[in-house]
Amino acid sequence: MSHFGKSGPPDIRDTYSLLVLNITFRTTADDLFPLFDKYGKVVDVFIPRNRRTGESRGFAFVRYKYADEAQKAVDKLDGRVVDGREIMVQFAKYGPNAERIHKGKTSETSSKMRGRSRSHSPRPRDRDYRKRSRSRSRDRHDREKYRGRERDHRPRSMSHSASPDRHKYRGRERYDEEPCSWSRSYGSASPARHSPSSKRSPSPHRTPNRSESPGGRNCNESSPALKSVSPRGQPALSPSPSPHRSRVDD
């Protein structure tokens, strides 16, 4: 998705990607292109955006053709106020083509440039101040939005005790576009259907959720709370009528 109209990265053979952070959520690649193009030949400008909302994630990747121009852009545009926000320009490292950065002179030059030109940036000491939390704003909105949509059929009486401390942290997913497909369970596919021999558990009514996990679905943050809830407001703690008979196949 380059604003060049080409599909995917144009040519990443000898390009140097710069990571532009702290840009506004309104800033688009078209806004950054003329900015970075003035300091060098910009091959491509790409802004990772949310695949659902389509909003910018607050950072962009500017791909330069030459490293020296990229460095110049880093030195010039790093700390530049764009759209009312001070952007941070630095060399991308975790990109798909981070190898050339590691083997090339880009790494040492970048650190050298940053060491002498960071005095003009009134930004906070270091990036440690932001380490405390990584994501909450847009992810939180999207998460609640999706959660409220899918669980709309669920009564709101679940606020009594549902282990709120575990669903609060869902690990780190940049894109919670669709981590788990619940539709597959609701469709014609059966969890025990992956085995040709149905010697697993012939009980079609209530199978222990222990063996029910095919191993591929780690997204069970809502499972504990998604269990059957009594109309009175008390969750059915025992999914199976006999707790000691957890293993039906045994």
Next chain:
DNA sequence: GTTGAGCGTT
């Protein structure tokens, strides 16, 4: 209509 640590697409 918001938000603000970070690392990317066909």
